[in-house]
Amino acid sequence: MPVNQKIPSWIAVPAVLAVLAVITYQILLAPDHIEGSKNILSTAKTIPLPIDAPESMNWDPKGEGPYVALTDGSILKWRGHDLGWVEFAYTSPLRGNCSKHEVVPSCGRPLGLTFEKKTGDLYICDGYFGLMKVGPEGGLAELVVGEAEGRKVIFANQGDLDEEEDVFYFNDSSDKYHFREVFFVTISGERSGRVIRYDKKTKEAKVIMDNFRCNNGLALNKDRSFLIVCDSATGLVHRYWIKGSKAGTRDIFSQVPGYPDNIRLTPTGDFWLGIHCKKNLIGKLMVNYKWIGKFFEKTASLDFLVGLINGFRPHGIAVKISGETGEILEILEDRKGKTMKYVSEAYERDDGKIWFGSVFQPAVWVLDRK
Structure with missing residues (x-):
């Protein structure tokens, strides 16, 4: 093409806009790349559910399960491939208008x-x-703790039980937002999250940690000498000492990539953290600058906000940290979200299998490491 021949504007303008769009996406929205992670979660086996969002799971003392907590307020039990899922419990007697897909x-x-x-x-x-x-x-189910130190429990999230001491520890993630507004908790800048210690013998509920921005997962370590709590907004994992010379004090135990959710102790004494998604620049700006977070809280729908935070590319990720030092030991991913998305929990069993839950998807996944 001769040098002096001009490119028609109807070609040049869309081309420039397309380039700018790609650059903008890569700078603002593309999820972080995590060095050293293993992209293997897409190989996990999928077990579908009739209801969305098995946010957490557990097995009963007989080893049966898992039991999963779902969007419609119910808890289902897995009875194997022949029997499938059966209803076990629910938290409200008002079942008439409950939805399988939306929180009521x-x-x-x-x-x-x-x-x-x-x-x-x-x-x-x-x-x-x-x-x-x-x-x-x-x-x-019956209510056990509805308030602590004069404040109503607004957003009970995850807890763990010390059976020797008959004490239950759990997170109350916000005093303003309930579960449905969870991402508003993360970007609002408010620090009203707290950890509550419930003594089953005395029936006393006492606040032992506070000043969190959406404290999400909580788990006791293997010898019950401390507990750890993750803060979803910052990715920091806080430690609270229960026993020993440091009892009653707290420190930073670890920091993980992305926005952490539930924590589960492994059979060997380490911890798995489910990660909702990796971070991107726009998400960091919303979390670090309160006015930006408030702007999106007032102007964006929750669905759009979820897409914005994960770069409109939902994916799966879980992080394993040392139970002694907090060091990151392993990061597992499904980078393109082929199988797994919005991981809320990773639960490792004695047989080496890791079960994964999701805060949005209608399935659990099983990864057999052996």
Whole structure:
């Protein structure tokens, strides 16, 4: 083409806009690349569910399960491929208008699940009602803790039980937002999240940690000398000492990539953290600058906000950290979200299999490491 021949504007303008769009996406929206991660989660086996979002799971003292906490306020039990999923419990008696796909506040939203081995009771952190409990036969759960130190429990999230001390620890992620607004908690800048210690003997609920921005997962370590709590907004994992010379103090245990969700202790004493998604620049700006977060809270729908934070490319990721040092030991990914998306929990069993839950998808996944 001669040098002096001009490119028609109807070709040049769209081309320039396309280039700018690609550059903008790569700078603002593309999820971070994590060095050293293993892109193997797409090989996991999928077990579909009739209801969305098995945010948390657990196995009963007999080893049966998993039991999963779902969008419609119910908890289902897996009975194997022949029998499938059966209803076990629910957190609200109001079942008439419950949806399989959308959270209805009156139906509740069970999140973290913890079985008590010596009784078979299932403790449930409900994102609307508080800490609840249901017996080994299931059915309607009863409220155990609805407030602590004069403040209502607004967003019970995940907890863990010290059976020797008869003490249950759990997160209350916000005093303003319930589960349905979870991403608004992350970007709002508010620090009202707290950790509550419930003494089963005295029935006292006491705040032992506070000043969190959406504290999400919580788990005790193997010898019950400390617990760890992850803050979804910052990716920081905080430690609270329960026993020893440091009892009653806290420190930073680890920092993980992305926005962490539930934490589960492994059979060897390490921890798996489910990661909702990796971070991108726009997400970091929303979290680090309160006015930007507030702008998106007021102007964007929750669905758009979720897409924005994950770069409109939902994917799967889980991080394993040392139970002694907090060092990152392993990162597993499904980078393109072929099989796994929006991981909320990674639960490693004694047989080497890792089960994964999701805060949005209608399935659990099983990865057999052996």
